[in-house]
Amino acid sequence: MKNFQLKAKILSQTKIKDNYWYCELSALQAAKIAQPGQFINIRVNDNFDPLLRRPISIHGVSGEKIKIFYCVVGRATEILAQRKKGEYLDIIGPLGNGFNYRGGAKSKEQTILVAGGMGVAPLVFLAQKIIASKTLVLIGAKTKKQILCAEEFKKLGCQVKFSTDDGSLGFSGKITDLLKTVLTQGISSRIFACGPAPMLKAVTRIACENNIDSQLSLEEHMACGIGACLGCVVSTKSGYKRVCKDGPVFSGRELIW
Amino acid sequence: MKNFQLKAKILSQTKIKDNYWYCELSALQAAKIAQPGQFINIRVNDNFDPLLRRPISIHGVSGEKIKIFYCVVGRATEILAQRKKGEYLDIIGPLGNGFNYRGGAKSKEQTILVAGGMGVAPLVFLAQKIIASKTLVLIGAKTKKQILCAEEFKKLGCQVKFSTDDGSLGFSGKITDLLKTVLTQGISSRIFACGPAPMLKAVTRIACENNIDSQLSLEEHMACGIGACLGCVVSTKSGYKRVCKDGPVFSGRELIW
Amino acid sequence: MKPNLSVKIGKLDLKNPVMVASGTFGYAEEFKDFFDLKKLGAIVTKTITIRPRQGNLPPRTCETPAGMLNSIGLENPGVDKFIEEKIPFLKKLGIPVIVSIAAEEGPEEFIVLVKQLDKISEISAIELNISCPNLQKNKLISQDAQSTFALVSAVRQLTEKTLITKLSPNVTSISEIALAAQNAGSDAVALINTLTGMSIDVHKRIPKIASWVGGLSGPAIRPVAVKMVWETYNKIKIPIIGMGGIMDIESALEFFIAGSTAISVGTANFINPGISLEIISGLKAYMEDNDIQNLSDITGKLKACKD
Amino acid sequence: MKPNLSVKIGKLDLKNPVMVASGTFGYAEEFKDFFDLKKLGAIVTKTITIRPRQGNLPPRTCETPAGMLNSIGLENPGVDKFIEEKIPFLKKLGIPVIVSIAAEEGPEEFIVLVKQLDKISEISAIELNISCPNLQKNKLISQDAQSTFALVSAVRQLTEKTLITKLSPNVTSISEIALAAQNAGSDAVALINTLTGMSIDVHKRIPKIASWVGGLSGPAIRPVAVKMVWETYNKIKIPIIGMGGIMDIESALEFFIAGSTAISVGTANFINPGISLEIISGLKAYMEDNDIQNLSDITGKLKACKD
Numbered sequence A, B: 001m002k003n004f005q006l007k008a009k010i011l012s013q014t015k016i017k018d019n020y021w022y023c024e025l026s027a028l029q030a031a032k033i034a035q036p037g038q039f040i041n042i043r044v045n046d047n048f049d050p051l052l053r054r055p056i057s058i059h060g061v062s063g064e065k066i067k068i069f070y071c072v073v074g075r076a077t078e079i080l081a082q083r084k085k086g087e088y089l090d091i092i093g094p095l096g097n098g099f100n101y102r103g104g105a106k107s108k109e110q111t112i113l114v115a116g117g118m119g120v121a122p123l124v125f126l127a128q129k130i131i132a133s134k135t136l137v138l139i140g141a142k143t144k145k146q147i148l149c150a151e152e153f154k155k156l157g158c159q160v161k162f163s164t165d166d167g168s169l170g171f172s173g174k175i176t177d178l179l180k181t182v183l184t185q186g187i188s189s190r191i192f193a194c195g196p197a198p199m200l201k202a203v204t205r206i207a208c209e210n211n212i213d214s215q216l217s218l219e220e221h222m223a224c225g226i227g228a229c230l231g232c233v234v235s236t237k238s239g240y241k242r243v244c245k246d247g248p249v250f251s252g253r254e255l256i257w
Numbered sequence C, D: 001m002k003p004n005l006s007v008k009i010g011k012l013d014l015k016n017p018v019m020v021a022s023g024t025f026g027y028a029e030e031f032k033d034f035f036d037l038k039k040l041g042a043i044v045t046k047t048i049t050i051r052p053r054q055g056n057l058p059p060r061t062c063e064t065p066a067g068m069l070n071s072i073g074l075e076n077p078g079v080d081k082f083i084e085e086k087i088p089f090l091k092k093l094g095i096p097v098i099v100s101i102a103a104e105e106g107p108e109e110f111i112v113l114v115k116q117l118d119k120i121s122e123i124s125a126i127e128l129n130i131s132c133p134n135l136q137k138n139k140l141i142s143q144d145a146q147s148t149f150a151l152v153s154a155v156r157q158l159t160e161k162t163l164i165t166k167l168s169p170n171v172t173s174i175s176e177i178a179l180a181a182q183n184a185g186s187d188a189v190a191l192i193n194t195l196t197g198m199s200i201d202v203h204k205r206i207p208k209i210a211s212w213v214g215g216l217s218g219p220a221i222r223p224v225a226v227k228m229v230w231e232t233y234n235k236i237k238i239p240i241i242g243m244g245g246i247m248d249i250e251s252a253l254e255f256f257i258a259g260s261t262a263i264s265v266g267t268a269n270f271i272n273p274g275i276s277l278e279i280i281s282g283l284k285a286y287m288e289d290n291d292i293q294n295l296s297d298i299t300g301k302l303k304a305c306k307d
């Protein structure tokens, strides 16, 4: 698949709540071919501090638009949030290998999406592409306030369940414990997950124990984002692989946690 | 005189023309004591690139307001111009020793202000403080379009003459040749000048030849702006002096060009 | 007057002096979407070793002010697989291919590698990476003039191909090492490799990259690199390939004026994959604007400051 | 639990470990408007020499990516005028005053200076600046372990005051030089001084600072400095005063965790004159948040990365 370096116009930039921002970019060439699980690599300004681009998942696509959903956690995301509608962002994308969602689920089996924290970002895009009625989304966070994108998933027709560490919404405890419970209740054929590394590790193990396919979207610190620097590797059964190029989505079967 | 480090609110930010910007800051403590010829040292953003503050003359003061007038010539001034009304700028000031304008001109003698290019910036503030009816302002630039602040000086009641390299306005040629002509026509007691170094050098010589006091506002690259690093020195008869602390205004008599 | 951008490095004729730095351009394939690779002056490949190397544990990179640290640890497929899998693509580009090589254990590995690569006609030149900070060694070859001389001399006897010696900035005097390389028969020197550096996550109290220490690159190190090029230019006669924080045409020009015959773009490839082309056209424009016919008219032509 | 910020450097008891770096704080007067200077752990003065020095030609500073170059050339009033004019103000502050000294021509000047300063009770410690890159010398004392040993040994015999040796990063192995300073009786080492660097105005083709080469400081060099502190911490026993690009509490903490007993704030004073106080309070907050009683509980306490 081809990558593009584009000057993408900011079509909208909206604070959803707290540090969470939703932004739409005009990036026709990239939008046309983008797949769920892929990301764009954004240069937030023209200076050399911050120096590197920042990888942000593609949260959705419509027409010429690429939608992103991000959290301000440090300097680059802070600068990104200050960029205004009408300005241009230098982006590269769509990058990486997304979720392999085609085929898959047999008639009665459901697909489970497991989203921890910001992990919702790529999964909303994925949910648009698969049959919503057969999709169960688990969204986990520390507390109710941090539960993200529930409405988006519901609008798409997915069934949504929550877990919060403090029990303020849905299942009280870890999202992976909710996943275990859910797996005992129905027939699931595959799990797609995105979230913090410890969560993904646990999801992989649970999927494995239940003999279900899992696909995990990983994060590693990236310098180039295009597979050139070999900076962003993870251990797999066939040696180190690059999260940016060979991933960010990996099958649970190949990863060595 | 005391210096302050302040978070100054941007009260207005206006493009005058081309790369020239006029900006008003709320900085009560600094405004209260600011003198013509002094400057403020601005941190244009929170990142480390650009790293250093940028010195900008005080263009005027009213109440809590400090007014600046600047030209976008590089990265820091570009970022400055992007900062919006309502945002805060980290400034230090008022810094340096300004023009010594008190006393001075005897009854029939006039004061001459010589402004080359952006050199108008501090001289407008100076013109407010001296008796306008006895002040002649020479403004020089390459071409008519680059003549700045003429209206400001006129409104204050100063007599204004122009020089342009291409003759598109006023005297055709160098501002220093205009100065020479002017000096043959009336009795002048003192010259205040700000502009490019070669102009200031010529002004110093002309003033000296005519036995008139001159005060020049100099520029040097500054790291600290508060006299600590010894970076911004110029040669004077009593050795190197710091532009930021001992200047930026120096008497023509002390400078060694 | 059309400016002439061609330069000569040893036996190599480059149509322009802009190359890409080892380790920052993979084996070129990753960049094919971003610009026409044929326009590059030359390509320097990621350093290879005899055996395949897994490289270091992740995390391998982190950002620093105007720079980055890396500790890839020379992950590479090994020379045989390199020849088999990477050379065909590089060959098709029809531009000079400079292969960077390193030893994992002892200098004799350079001998083995050079002998093998010498036979491959698609390879235009060999770069001796004796300055990689990411192999846990006490002292690098390029941190000692005698070791540098010995290594380069030994290799020189084995090949007629253009030999480039890549130097480390982590030394008291880089020009002494460059001189040793020249005296041993190196056709050119490439400088600088990364400065050793370290960055700490103060909340977890762990280093930000798993191997503790890494190599610092990017605009942060440019003044150090420019100074080293200038110092070396004044001491040696062979061409210098300058690099370290080149981000745009202006910073590229700094290196030419300081004495580089050619330049390499490194970290900038990550931020702006098409930057090499921008530099090539910027160079043309600069030469035209300044009535410069040949690059040699600016190489090392730094004058004193005065009013 | 109230965190204890005090540290000991030789005979010096500092109420907190935050000092200001030589040459970046003048003789303290310039900063009095910005914060209560009494709150500093110690002040290191601009380096002085026996005779007054004019310093280098301007321009003396320029900006670089996340850094700056300087070539002040040790402009100073000379030791006599320093004692007469600067000590009275410093004395009034009531905090430890560390006087930095350098030689213009030969090492014997250090002897003269130390003898003279030894008699002055207001001076708490002496810092030997054997690493200033802005005196046009071929090789600095601190670029050679033997010369460092010889100089420090000679000076050690002349004073009971705390002796700090300031080291240059422009060396192959800074920890070897630090070891030499320790073995010669230095009470502490301060690192790093600036990296030599150069920056070019490509339009005029002249260096941006008049002396061609200058010293690079600021956040750009931080990873190099942190690495050198860590390397040195693992080799010597005397305290390290760490510096190089400290801009805020986080970067200050990097230096403690890498092995510094105290830190110096340099270039950051130019950007945020009150930064030292912010670091002192940030340090208190960090210790409280992490239940740390004494600074020594984090000094050099870097752990390996792992999941």
Ligand SMILES: Cc1cc2nc3c(=O)[nH]c(=O)nc-3n(C[C@H](O)[C@H](O)[C@H](O)COP(=O)(O)OP(=O)(O)OC[C@H]3O[C@@H](n4cnc5c(N)ncnc54)[C@H](O)[C@@H]3O)c2cc1C
Pocket: A039, A050, A052, A053, A054, A055, A056, A057, A058, A069, A070, A071, A072, A073, A074, A075, A076, A077, A078, A118, A121, A122, A218, A219, A220, A221, A222, A223, A248, C063
């Ligand atoms: C494939 C991928 C997809 C992502 N998608 C999203 C998303 O849709 N929404 C979202 O909010 N975040 C996403 N992230 C995370 C996002 O990239 C980081 O939050 C961002 O880079 C932080 O930059 P910062 O300067 O604000 O914070 P910093 O202060 O630099 O760092 C904060 C954290 O972000 C990490 N980080 C910093 N730079 C990089 C980099 N170049 N590459 C990878 N990680 C880095 C740091 O390790 C640190 O843990 C994604 C990351 C990856 C790898």
Ligand SMILES: Cc1cc2nc3c(=O)[nH]c(=O)nc-3n(C[C@H](O)[C@H](O)[C@H](O)COP(=O)(O)OP(=O)(O)OC[C@H]3O[C@@H](n4cnc5c(N)ncnc54)[C@H](O)[C@@H]3O)c2cc1C
Pocket: B039, B050, B052, B053, B054, B055, B056, B057, B058, B069, B070, B071, B072, B073, B074, B075, B076, B077, B078, B118, B121, B122, B218, B219, B220, B221, B222, B223, B248, D063
């Ligand atoms: C006392 C004083 C008063 C000034 N008043 C005004 C004013 O009222 N309006 C105005 O438009 N300009 C003024 N200047 C000039 C202004 O400071 C520079 O234009 C500005 O710093 C350029 O920054 P930059 O990043 O945009 O450009 P750069 O790309 O950094 O450089 C462009 C030019 O500005 C000079 N410069 C850069 N940094 C500094 C620095 N830290 N100190 C001094 N010079 C620097 C460079 O040497 C170069 O010639 C003044 C300068 C001084 C010393």
Ligand SMILES: Cc1cc2nc3c(=O)[nH]c(=O)nc-3n(C[C@H](O)[C@H](O)[C@H](O)COP(=O)(O)O)c2cc1C
Pocket: A223, A229, A231, C021, C022, C023, C024, C046, C047, C070, C072, C074, C100, C129, C132, C166, C192, C193, C194, C216, C217, C218, C219, C221, C243, C244, C245, C246, C264, C265, C266, C267, C268
């Ligand atoms: C991620 C990364 C990997 C590198 N790998 C190599 C390498 O394999 N061999 C080598 O000689 N230099 C390697 N380098 C050093 C670069 O070739 C170059 O010398 C250095 O980065 C300075 O240039 P820059 O600041 O433009 O990046 C690497 C640099 C980076 C950033």
Ligand SMILES: Cc1cc2nc3c(=O)[nH]c(=O)nc-3n(C[C@H](O)[C@H](O)[C@H](O)COP(=O)(O)O)c2cc1C
Pocket: B223, B229, B231, D021, D022, D023, D024, D046, D047, D070, D072, D074, D100, D129, D132, D166, D192, D193, D194, D216, D217, D218, D219, D221, D243, D244, D245, D246, D264, D265, D266, D267, D268
């Ligand atoms: C303008 C300037 C002047 C300096 N003068 C001296 C000096 O006189 N003596 C000295 O030992 N170090 C001097 N230094 C070096 C600093 O003390 C410090 O070691 C170095 O700048 C690194 O720290 P930083 O990055 O925090 O500035 C100077 C640094 C700067 C920026």
Ligand code: FES
Pocket: A221, A222, A223, A224, A225, A226, A227, A228, A229, A230, A231, A232, A233, A242, A243, A244, A245
């Ligand atoms: S970030 Fe460079 S290979 Fe993945």
Ligand code: FES
Pocket: B221, B222, B223, B224, B225, B226, B227, B228, B229, B230, B231, B232, B233, B242, B243, B244, B245
């Ligand atoms: S800028 Fe530091 S003394 Fe003037």
